[in-house]
Amino acid sequence: MQNSLYCLPVTESPPRAWAEIDLSALLHNLAVARKLSGKEVMAVIKAGAYGHGLEETARTLDGCGLPFLGVANAGEARRLARAGIKTTPYILGATLPEERAEIAANGWTPCLCSLDEIAHFNQLGRAKPISAHLALDTGMGRGGFLPGQIPEALAAIKSSPGIKLTGIGSHLPVADEDETFTRQQIALYDKIAATIPQDHSPFHIHISNSAGLMKYRSTTSNLVRPGLLLYGISPFPDEQKQLTPVMSLKTRISVINELPKGHGVSYGRTLLTRDTKAAVLGIGYGDGYPRSLSEKGTKVLINGTLCPLLGRVTMDQIIVDVTELSECHPGDEAILFGPDLIVSDLALKAGSIPWELLTQITPRVERRYL
Structure with a gap:
């Protein structure tokens, strides 16, 4: 005879460890990012929204008037699409050849880091041009065109009817560490950005991460990309009080x-x-x-x-x-x-x-x- 103890109806036991995610704090921190920068915000939600949960974080931010949600790859963008998120995913960093057809077909925005990407996305966008940004390497060394390579990149895009250039971006590697270099980097970026043709509107210009938007100002940028700040953590300990950990x-x-x-x-x-x-x-x-x-x-x-x-x-x-x-x-x-x-x-x-x-x-x- 089966032991009756194993037949008793049971409720699911609580977890031993859990993370409480305060979504109102997320919205508070978004408001702080907007106030500090005075610019539009791309919410960076890559890596599962920094461990907070990709879909739930995106649902909270969707409808907040953001032009983009920043993700790391096509897989994260796909998860947003399947969750019904309407805000456009922006693919941060270079794309793999195998990802590009899916990116093009779904209208996600890539950042172009190489001539190979420009050529490939041009082919994929012949039926319907792809909105893309140009990545500039102003000091990160992780991808994008060096200042001396930008004229060639722009010429390649100009001769690519399958691509609409709708923005440019770069990244700050030491905004929370080296003020002298960061100011020099932003000055170089602004100088380059001022020479880029803006043939499509809106045209987004962006370089600042959380540390960048909290401490520095770009004269050309109209978009910032907070990540850590959105989740209520300041890269500068003395600025923590204005944020709420999520x-x-x-x-x-x-x-x-x-x-x-x-x-x-x-x-x-x-x-x-x-x-x-x-x-x-x-x-x-x-x-x-x-x-x-x-x-x-x-x-x-x-x-x-x-x-x-x-x-x-x-x-x-x-x-x-x-x-x-x-x-x-x-x-x-x-x-x-x-x-x-x-x-x-x-x-x-x-x-x-x-x-x-x-x-x-x-x-x-x-x-x-x-």
Whole structure:
């Protein structure tokens, strides 16, 4: 006879770790980008909207009057189309030959980084011309035409009836690090941009990422491309207050153990220096919480108190010291990062950057949209 315990109706259990995505914060940060720049905004939502969820983020931004949503490849653009998103996807970076027919057929906007792309898109656009931007390499070294190559690129486009040049773009590699170079780069870009024929309207001119729009001004640009800023994280720590972090990474206490002084915790057996109340949390590097945060003074927020991480981060669990908490129980929430524990600070401890920490949160972490 089958055990009746296995026949009981059950509800789906909650996840051990989840990310709360505050979509109103996303819209707030978009408003900040518009106010700071005074220009149109291309929302950069590549890499699953920096880990926040591609489709849900796009649905929130669709209808906000944006000319483009910035994606990394045709696959991300396809997901937007299948989700019913109306805002035009803009393919950031060079395209593969295998992607180009799909890009052309769907009216997505590529940025032209090579003569090969110009020739190929011209062929694909003979029946219906393709709207495209020209990529300028003013210092990134990752793609686009160097200043001395631009006349040849423009001549190729002029003789390509299958292409409508509707914009130009470049990228700032050190806007959050090197002010002198960045100002020189923007000046070079503006000088070049002023010479580009604008035969189609609208014609978008863009170079500024989040750091660029917060700190610098281009005299020719009419479009900015915020990524990190949209998700509520500033590339400049002293400018963080005007933004609202969109993602809060959370987990729960699984069990609380009373451990004696000298007892080891986690892999490598970090020895306790006192009798310790140790809480086990259901998150680890398998969820994207970096192992490099181990033994770095990392803290987790539980019931309003910052609790230090004990020992090494493991694949599925971490251990934190809750000795100083007056009260905590299994099932209590723990916040790994969010508005009160900025991911940039965590990234610094991990020897990383906030872009990486946000995008490496794995699918095992459920996204909850608020």
